[in-house]
Amino acid sequence: MAVKLSPNTVKKEFIEKLEKLSGQNIQKCFQCGTCSGTCPMSDSMDTPPRQILRMAQLGLQEDLEKSETCWVCASCHGCNVMCPRGVDLPRVMEALRQMKLRKNVNKIEPSEIPAETIKDCPQIALVAGFRKLTS
Amino acid sequence: MKIIYYPGCTLKTKAKNLGDTAVAAMSRLGIELEELKRWNCCGAVYSLADDDLIHQVAPVRVLVRAMEQGGGKLVTLCSMCYNTLARANLIMKNDEEKRNTINSFMDEEKDYNGEIEVVHLLSYLKDEVGWDALKEKVTVPLEGLNIAPYYGCTLQRPREVGIEAPGSFQLMTELLEAAGAEAVPIAEADLCCGSYQIIGNPEAAGNNSAKIVSAADKAGADALSMSCPLCEYNIGKKQGGLPTFYFTQLLALALGVSPEECHFELNHQSSFELLKSKGIVKL
Amino acid sequence: MCDASEKQNIKVATGDRAILPEGAKTIPVYVMGKKYEVPETLTIMKAMEFVGFKFIRGAGCRGGICGACPTVYRKAGDYKLYFGLACQTVVEPDMFLTQIPFYPANRAQYNIEEIEPVAESIHALYPELFRCVSCNNCTKACPMDVEVLDYISAIKQGDIERAANLSKDCIQCGMCASRCMGELPQYHIAQLVRRIYGKYLQPRAEHLVKRVEEITSGKYDKMLDDLMAMDKEGLEKLYVEREREPDMSEPGRWMPEDTQYL
Numbered sequence: 196m197a198v199k200l201s202p203n204t205v206k207k208e209f210i211e212k213l214e215k216l217s218g219q220n221i222q223k224c225f226q227c228g229t230c231s232g233t234c235p236m237s238d239s240m241d242t243p244p245r246q247i248l249r250m251a252q253l254g255l256q257e258d259l260e261k262s263e264t265c266w267v268c269a270s271c272h273g274c275n276v277m278c279p280r281g282v283d284l285p286r287v288m289e290a291l292r293q294m295k296l297r298k299n300v301n302k303i304e305p306s307e308i309p310a311e312t313i314k315d316c317p318q319i320a321l322v323a324g325f326r327k328l329t330s
Numbered sequence: 331m332k333i334i335y336y337p338g339c340t341l342k343t344k345a346k347n348l349g350d351t352a353v354a355a356m357s358r359l360g361i362e363l364e365e366l367k368r369w370n371c372c373g374a375v376y377s378l379a380d381d382d383l384i385h386q387v388a389p390v391r392v393l394v395r396a397m398e399q400g401g402g403k404l405v406t407l408c409s410m411c412y413n414t415l416a417r418a419n420l421i422m423k424n425d426e427e428k429r430n431t432i433n434s435f436m437d438e439e440k441d442y443n444g445e446i447e448v449v450h451l452l453s454y455l456k457d458e459v460g461w462d463a464l465k466e467k468v469t470v471p472l473e474g475l476n477i478a479p480y481y482g483c484t485l486q487r488p489r490e491v492g493i494e495a496p497g498s499f500q501l502m503t504e505l506l507e508a509a510g511a512e513a514v515p516i517a518e519a520d521l522c523c524g525s526y527q528i529i530g531n532p533e534a535a536g537n538n539s540a541k542i543v544s545a546a547d548k549a550g551a552d553a554l555s556m557s558c559p560l561c562e563y564n565i566g567k568k569q570g571g572l573p574t575f576y577f578t579q580l581l582a583l584a585l586g587v588s589p590e591e592c593h594f595e596l597n598h599q600s601s602f603e604l605l606k607s608k609g610i611v612k613l
Numbered sequence: 614m615c616d617a618s619e620k621q622n623i624k625v626a627t628g629d630r631a632i633l634p635e636g637a638k639t640i641p642v643y644v645m646g647k648k649y650e651v652p653e654t655l656t657i658m659k660a661m662e663f664v665g666f667k668f669i670r671g672a673g674c675r676g677g678i679c680g681a682c683p684t685v686y687r688k689a690g691d692y693k694l695y696f697g698l699a700c701q702t703v704v705e706p707d708m709f710l711t712q713i714p715f716y717p718a719n720r721a722q723y724n725i726e727e728i729e730p731v732a733e734s735i736h737a738l739y740p741e742l743f744r745c746v747s748c749n750n751c752t753k754a755c756p757m758d759v760e761v762l763d764y765i766s767a768i769k770q771g772d773i774e775r776a777a778n779l780s781k782d783c784i785q786c787g788m789c790a791s792r793c794m795g796e797l798p799q800y801h802i803a804q805l806v807r808r809i810y811g812k813y814l815q816p817r818a819e820h821l822v823k824r825v826e827e828i829t830s831g832k833y834d835k836m837l838d839d840l841m842a843m844d845k846e847g848l849e850k851l852y853v854e855r856e857r858e859p860d861m862s863e864p865g866r867w868m869p870e871d872t873q874y875l
Contacts, residue, residue, distance in 0.1 A: 270483075271522035306741075314734070320560055321736070321740065322373065342772065369766065371745065
């Protein structure tokens, strides 16, 4: 992915907010790609985790907002325990989700889930899913 | 001997085969799992945003209840409950600023400062009972049963709350062996089952579960053993293809708890069929 | 202001009247931000009427049961929110209050005749139940001291009986929903729970079935007809001379001498 960088494209405030919400220093990442290699969900992501982190380092707010990757992350922490730089990537994904959810929008609508699905699901799936995917 | 026990919501309904079998098995070992008298949902997933303390309130409230009921150790079985409670407990132990904020928000409760020790049943069995002592109590050895221990994510990750180091599956392996079964290692034992994506992105979740089932099958396992109702739902109920058990069901069975009390009706039908075909349960 | 002992004596709502007891003082309260001087013995509702408010809606039974008149208030210098029923809560000096006669909350459509009496039915009608974060704001907001979080937890845990019993005192005022972090309509969920419990799960009272059978079979028709045929004086005499169970008699021990109507 070719990206042109300029003072206008690098959203510094966005980087600061992301670092604050996630509690992570995202500049520590040296782009080894272990996260993408470890991620069990990366096949279903539009942008793999390593690239998400690179985009974050460069403050590409709009591209990150367009990506659906944070919604596919299952918070499994596989990347987290493998990262040689100690970046807690699940926290970065959570920060990206929260930035969207805090505008009172949902990724999934509880009322639109078919009754049969809810009756079949264990409570744990609904609680966890709603926490991660609703505002 | 008594120990305070937090079941979690799913263990009271769809995963009675996890909760009830643990209570039955432990009583055979002379230990009473004494359920918290008053408890709420732990929140299932730990909140990862640094400023989001409201989602820590649920697990902390559970810990307050445990303190009210005498304190000490709090045993859990559900991997996700364990993870959420243990991590919230770390905040309350180690982060003074967040602890104060949470305590002052929960102004109707006693202040909590991390007094409770959150323990997963697997750790408790190893440390407080011991595999040798357990072996002595086995009356129905699970001979001929090849079981792949499956941990999923939340028993091991992140490291600070893991019941053992990532990549090590010793506790459940030793438990299965003590119960007389053959443990079949699989590299996918800590691959995520897809977790809550079963409602967000079921297809992606399904792919993961399929990988786990196929790995266990290839390794020659008859079934998977697990500790989490969400893993069991994704891998056992939604995916299928290989019988799945909760480790507590296998433990209970080995300790002589009757098959009826093990709630195999809540597992996939193939799970009970397997036990019959191996002659472990007789009809 | 009056001293503490004096205040204790008069801090009682004196019925449904805004007549000042002799010597009663007035105190300042703030209704929707505006200051009013009101007699200190009154309930919030009577105090508001005293200063000229008229309740067209948001007042019902005036007896603490209907749930129409919830008030939310703060006290000067105190960060906490307090909740009460305007018809029951006595005014305090420097309270800042507003009425919340209605709070929007999702109410599911269902046919109670067709519902399967299991927790999953409730979960499917109100999936937002699983958005609860256990913040306990609902319990803090309840003017009836219902343990709202506990009954919500019980529903999540599939314990319909416990949830029905814990929510019995709910008067459907909606204050729980007004404070809910997860946007749950707790009181509607609890109502569904009690309906399912009452219709399908609660143990039936055997004597009730027997009594209904007796009534429908006409056992009491003659007695009622006799009463209907009596004149006023006759009824009065019968009433005054009726046999009465002594107030403190042991339950189940007393029997009337005339047993022809049993």
